[in-house]
Each structure stands twice: as structure tokens, then as C-alpha cells.
Amino acid sequence: MPGGPVLVEGPVEITLDDGSTARSDRFLVALCACRRSRSYPFCDTSHRRRTRPPPTDAEADAD
Amino acid sequence: MNGPKLPPARGPLSAGVISALTSGPPPPQVAGADPLGEDLQLALYLCYELHYRGFDGVSDEWEWDPGLLRTRRDLERLFLAALRGGVPGGDDVTGVLEELLAEPIEAVGISHHLRDDGELWQLREYVVHRSIYHLKEAEPHAWVIPRLQGRAKAALVAVEFDEFGGGRAERMHSQLFADLMDELALDTSYGAYLEVAPAEMLAVVNMMSLFGLHRRLRGALVGHFAAAEITTAPSARRMAQGLTRLGVDPLFYTEHVEADAVHEQVLRRDVIGDLLRREPGLAADVVLGVQATDWLEGRFADLVLGRWRSGRSSLLVPMSDSR
């Protein structure tokens, strides 16, 4: 999806700019391409478009 | 057409079964119970639970008792009609998913409240509610596996593998949730809080069982799963912040921030994408699953936030501070 993460098959080990490494052994790994993730280098959905508010926000808890 | 066609009968017994399967039973008379009320939701929950772990002191035979299954069907018909009646419907899958993907700037949800100024007793109540689902996290979705094919099946199973800890029992999401309950001094035994969970919570889990147990609702199950995965990464981030603020280990939620960012992509691209390529006629059911999830989660959030706003417990029976 445009503006979304780059999907690569796991496990992955990424070397970051500062020389540290991040790893994930998930079957598929979403790498942040927008640089806004607070879990960089992994996508945390911060790339999403933001909109004006609805009344109550319905959200599942976790899945 | 997904299944093999019915074979010819070989005598009176098989003929009777085939004619029942082809001509269908007459529609039952359903009573006028409130489809979203406490009574019906608990009755339905009890029927469904027989397919998971059952109940202490209740014979396992009840799982396939024809009389009880008939009752369950009557309850389900009322519930499903209420779900269909409560949502706008349509068959624009891309449109309804896009709506969920837009992050509202100033939304007021439970996770927003718990991030900013929720108190510990409120977090404990919330975890008690959610234990109805999280102690069997991802299990209702496993029912759909034999009803999918090809890439949709493989992709959904990959997500399930992740939900079940990628082969490591201690990393199963249900176990991570039990660990969180333990830290909050809550009872981690399965079903411990069923008696205090209100209809609004039971309805969310009953919806999953309903969609999971009925092959004809496979599109709705997939739609529900996608809706849940899409909305959870941002809310899990807020929950993690709230737990950290309250001095509670946020592992269950931090795991879900990254996991669900991936699961969302897989559900949309591989599961829904492939399912609708194979069975385009399921689009309206996928939309039903997405919208019903949003609707029932909204009712649950309204109940909980409403009670908390007036300083009251959101459970049927308030908890004491200990277990």
C-alpha cells in the first residue's frame, strides 16, 4: 500500500544508521518506510492518514 | 460452489438425510427476546462455550445435543438479525476498510482514557472484561481454516501461528494476557470472570463464535478478523503507554503494536484479497464482519466509558481490590 510499510519475510536482522541492530523472527516483518514509527525500523501504523474526530472510537483491544 | 455435490441415496436412511439437507427444515418460531440483552447473550455464550472448553460438571455430550443445538440456532438467528439490522451494510469492502485505516485525531476511546488518566481499578476492570476473549485469543478464528482455500488459507494460518506464539507456548498471546492478569493480581483461570462480564462484552465474543462456527459466515469471520487487526495497533500503543504510566509491564500490548501492524497487512492483502478473488459473492459478508465489529466494540466502549464517567464500575458486580 502506498505510504505503508515494506513487507519482507522474516526472520530479519536490520543494521540501523547508528550501528545497532534490530531483529524480528516473525513470519513476515513490516519495515517502516515513512520514518514516523515509534518502533522504528518496524512499522507501528504511524503512517496512517489522520482525520477529524468521530464521537467514540470503537476499537478492538488486540488480536 | 465450494463443497462436493451430494451423492445419490443408497436406501431410506441416506435418502432421509439428503432430503433434510436439500429441502430444509421449516423456519422455527423465535421468541421476542432482546437479541443484545444479558439473558440472550449469556445463553448464547453458554452454548458456544461447549465447543471450546465446556463447563465443569457439564457432560461433554451436550456439545452435540440436537435439542440444545436447535435452541442455539434460534438464539443465533435473533443475534445475527440484530447485527445485520445494526449496521449500514453494502459490499464496498475497500471503502469500509479505508474508514478504519484513518486514525481520528481527537477520538475518545477506552485506550485514550487509559493512556491519559485512567486509574488502576479501571485498568483492572478493563482486563477483566477482555479476559473473556484474550484467554482464548485467536481461537474462534481457527474455526474458519477449513473453510478457506489457497493463499487466503495459508495467510490466515500464518497470522494464527503468530497469535499462538510461533510455536512457543510462553509467547502465545493468550499466555501473555494471562501474565498481565497475574501482574494485576487477577484470577487467570479460564472463564473466572464470565459471571461479571456484561452483555456488551459477551456480544463481541459471541460474534466471533457465530462467524467462526458457521461456514456460510466465513466472509464475516474474515472481515471481523481484519477489522480487529486494523484497529488494534494504534490502540495497543495507547494501552502500552497507559500501562507504563501505571507501572505495569506493557508486554502484551507492545507485542501487539508490531504484530498487528503485520497482521493487518496480511489480512487485507492476502486473506481478504484472495478470498474475494475466489468468492466475489462474499463481499457483503466481509463488510458485515467489519461493520458488526465496529458496532459492537462501540457499544462496549460506550458502556464502559459511561459507567466510569459517573464513577461506577463497568462490571456486573464491582470487584474488591484483591482477587
Ligand code: FES
Ligand atoms: S510505514 Fe508504518 S509506521 Fe512507517
Ligand SMILES: [Fe+2]
Ligand atoms: Fe493480531
Ligand SMILES: [Fe+2]
Ligand atoms: Fe494477538
